[in-house]
Amino acid sequence: MKKIVLLLLIATAFFACKNDSKSSTKSEDNELNVYTHRHYDSDKQLFEMFEKETGIKVNVINSKADELIQKMVLEGEQSPADVLITVDAGRLHMAKEKGLLQPVSDKKIIDSIIPSNLIDKDYHWVALTKRARVLVYAKDRVDPTSLTTYEDLVLPQWKGKLLFRSSSNIYNQSLMASIVANDGEETAKKWAEGLVENQARKPKGNDRDQVKAVAAGEGDVAIVNTYYIGKMLNSNDRTELEAADQVAVFFPNQNDRGTHINVSGIGVAKYSPNPEAANKLINFLLSEEAQEVFALSNYEYPVNENIENSEVLKAWGDFKEDDLHLNQLGELNKKAVILFDEAGWK
Ligand SMILES: [Fe+2]
Structure with missing residues (x-):
């Protein structure tokens, strides 16, 4: 009796294995x-x-x-x-x-x-x-000719007016890495310090929250990825729609390297x-x-x-992209995090 049970067990195990290998081959294909x-x-x-x-x-x-x-x-x-x-x-x-x-x-x-x-x-x-990491500004309060580059956001005219999310966010880290790649470490650190100096509030929320804060008058200019504006403009959520309606998109650095791309x-x-x-x-x-x-x-x-780009993107017009090799954003990520920290960008 014991022998029969053992044989049965072996047979079951054998067929189970066979079936397994069969099904895994199938799933691989x-x-x-x-x-x-x-x-x-x-x-x-x-x-x-x-x-x-x-x-x-x-x-x-x-x-x-x-x-x-x-x-x-x-x-x-x-x-x-x-x-x-x-x-x-x-x-x-x-x-x-x-x-x-x-x-x-x-x-x-x-x-x-x-x-x-x-x-x-x-x-x-x-x-x-x-996606482009652009500036959005309050249509009723900001003259777009006053906007130029990421670098110029450190100017005193923007004191208390800038909105951006935390430096723990990878989009900001990649933007910072691009500033390091283009301007060097020293300038990049000063840039981050300048932005902190000009912030409207301590960084909080995601990109959409920065747009909402511009609409609510907490600040005038925010740093945001383009597709969030597209999504908000086509949102079922009224507050998103209304907030997006009050801002316009500005592509920075058009007269030099172009806007940061991710x-x-x-x-x-x-x-x-x-x-x-x-x-x-x-x-x-x-x-x-x-x-x-x-x-x-x-x-x-x-x-x-x-x-071709979608209609929403076409409406914002063509723009010059920074063609920095994206490997650099990864290679400079750790440096970007350190510099943010030193600059006090929360
Ligand atoms: Fe995102």
């Missing part, structure tokens, strides 16, 4: 695990389009960006992640530094679609969309169970049909240069 920080309808639509075109099922694992990176670190070689999608070049760089990514396979295709400053030098990540981007996970499908997804997301969806539904600038 036909499924893709996307770790993403983006939580937009546009992305959902794009994954559905990709599923239809390729027959590869997309499983979305949504979480905060730093949590996703931490999850990948903890999972190590066992990580089911095939791709990581996140925002800000600083954060993409962090994922690369932690050894979480591998080079994309179709470098030539990517080179032909995106400008080189938007691609990691080792091809560990590529940009999907661009991206959302994607990379193939280092231990991707299905790197072939991961690369297929990247190529798809850079294709004209996918870039059009990004451009139309999320008020971001497409990285595929054949695609």
Whole structure:
């Protein structure tokens, strides 16, 4: 009797193993695990389009960006992640530094679609969309001809009038990294001190809150990513809509290096169970049909240069972009954090 039970156990274990290996092979061929920080309808639509075109099922694992990176670190070689999608070049760089990514396979295709400053030098990540970090100002109180550059925000005329979020925010860290890259450390530190000197209040809230504070008269000029204005202008929330209506967008540094640009981007996970499908997804997301969806539904600038901007973005006009290589934003991130700290930017 004991023997029969043992044989049965072995047989069950054998079949269980067989089934396991079968189903895992199947999932590797036909499924893709996307770790993403983006939580937009546009992305959902794009994954559905990709599923239809390729027959590869997309499983979305949504979480905060730093949590996703931490999850990948903890999972190590066992990580089911095939791709990581996140925002800000600083954060993409962090994922690369932690050894979480591998080079994309179709470098030539990517080179032909995106400008080189938007691609990691080792091809560990590529940009999907661009956003500009602009100034928004109170239409009724600020003459736009008084605005010029990020650097000029230190002028005494802006005392008590500037609004910006905390220096712990990666968008500000990347902006600071761009100031360091363009102006040098000393000037960058003085710049941060000057902005703190001119702040309307201690940094608090997110980008949208800065726009609302301008509308509420707490300050006159705020530093904000472009797509938040687009979203607020098209929001169902009345307070957002009304706040966005009271501000206008200004692109700084048009007579020198151009306005600071950042991206959302994607990379193939280092231990991707299905790197072939991961690369297929990247190529798809850079294709004209996918870039059009990004451009139309999320008020971001497409990285595929054949695609036109959405109407909201067109209304703000063309502008000159700072074409600093985005690797520098990552490389200078730690320096930016230290300088912010020294300058007292909370
Ligand atoms: Fe954002």
